[in-house]
Amino acid sequence: MSSLIDYRKISVSLIATVFNEENNIIEFLESYKRQSVLANDFIIVDAFSSDQTYPIIKKFSLENPKLKIRLFRKKSNRSQARNFAVEKSQSDYLAFTDAGCVLDQLWLKELLDKLASSQKKVVGGFFRGISKNNLEEAIVPYFLQLNRNVNEKNFTPTTRSLLIEKRLWQKLGGLNEKLELSEDYQLMLRIKQEKIEITFAKKAVVFWYPPKSFSSFLKKITSFAKSDIEAGIIRLKVLSIFARYFLLVLILIENPFIFLLAFLLYIFWSISKNMHNCPNSWYYLPVLQISSDFGIMIASLLALPKFKSRAL
Secondary structure, three states, X not given: OHHHOOHHHOOEEEEEEEOOOOOOHHHHHHHHHOOOOOOOEEEEEEOOOOOOHHHHHHHHHHHOHHHOEEEEEOOOOHHHHHHHHHHHOOOOEEEEEOOOEEEOOOHXXXXXXXXXHHXXXXXXXXXXXXXXOHHHHHHHHHOOXXXXXXOOOOOOOXXXXXXXXXXXXXXXXXXXXXXXOOHHHHHHHHHHHOOOOEEEEEEXXXXXXXXXXXXXXXXXXHHHHHXXXXXXXXXXXXXXXXXXXXXXXXXXXXXXXXXXXXXXXXXXXXXXXXXXOOOOOHHHHHHHHHHHHHHHHHHHHHHHHHOOOOOO
């Protein structure tokens, strides 16, 4: 069925927001140019970048009129910018991705294929990390659902790789404009609460650049944890982190020797669970695990007074 799709009958706008992306914006734009199927238009909202992002995109759009890039500038966070772009769209469907990524050549085609074959209103694409060194390779699993960790039935898409019916987006009220992070996760939770089925297009791949340093890794991890709490989102994964350390403290009080064994087992687990994803950088995994654990717990506790302050 998917091979017989008439793409002219599926109107879709591609939407991306940008801010200070001059170092990788050309690679992103070129990856769209290479798409086997192009959107009806490509709406880009620049949040008044202070670098050369805007003029680079403007020049690229003038040189490639067939891409139908529509470039806007708006002082906004990511949620506001995406909602603004949706208002500018005249298409029936919306495809979302991030400017700090590279699109696989078949990305949009695979999303549309899955849309037609499943007849669902929400299609989540996949993503993979692009690592340039061992540290970045070890960081990727902390932000992406990778192949061996993916449960297609419970997969939660993000706006890094997403296709959604515009009418559904509007019915749900779009993204929560109070949120700068976790906005797409909150939207997916609302979609699931409405019992709307989400289908998964595993071959619709977006390649993502991870944080380049340990400090930027920790900053990103804690920012997401803080944003989740402020949005009224409590993830099971975060609760399990608190539970682990609560148990370790109890063991330490009861028997320091058993605590040492339990802690060593935790170190071993932090390596074994992701070693297949980063065989060349496994030695970073315990440091990343423990630092992210404490970063998430501290950020979550500090954000508790603002719990649900940014909920809808």
